[in-house]
Amino acid sequence: MTVQEVKEKVLEVIISSTETEQTVTEETELFGDLGLSSVEVFVMLGELEDTFDLEIPASRLRTVRTANDLCELVIALLEE
Numbered sequence: 001m002t003v004q005e006v007k008e009k010v011l012e013v014i015i016s017s018t019e020t021e022q023t024v025t026e027e028t029e030l031f032g033d034l035g036l037s038s039v040e041v042f043v044m045l046g047e048l049e050d051t052f053d054l055e056i057p058a059s060r061l062r063t064v065r066t067a068n069d070l071c072e073l074v075i076a077l078l079e080e
Contacts (some may be wrong), residue, residue: 006052006078007071013051014067017044026068048074 001009007026015024018040022033030036036044045056048070054077064070 001078003075006075007068009051010048010071010074011067013047014044014070017047024067026066026071028067029065030067030070031065052078054078 011024011026014020014028014030014034018034018036020034022028024034028034030041049056052074054074056073056077060073060077064073
């Protein structure tokens with residue numbers, strides 16, 4: 001998978017798991033713009049883990065604020 005394909009898939013997962021009606025771009029703030037609850041975050045993370053067959057450690061989420069931050073985290077985990 002290319003970096004762009006990973007980013008597109010992460011955005012798709014964000015949209016489907018949060019069931020948002022909003023347009024989600026890399027600049028979208030997960031909590032500010034989408035107003036995600038903790039339950040929605042766990043659902044989204046579970047879907048990302050299943051989609052990419054990886055584990056997302058909670059400690060790595062501290063710096064995730066935007067959809068792009070989440071994309072970059074998934075890319076970094078895939079490269080490990």
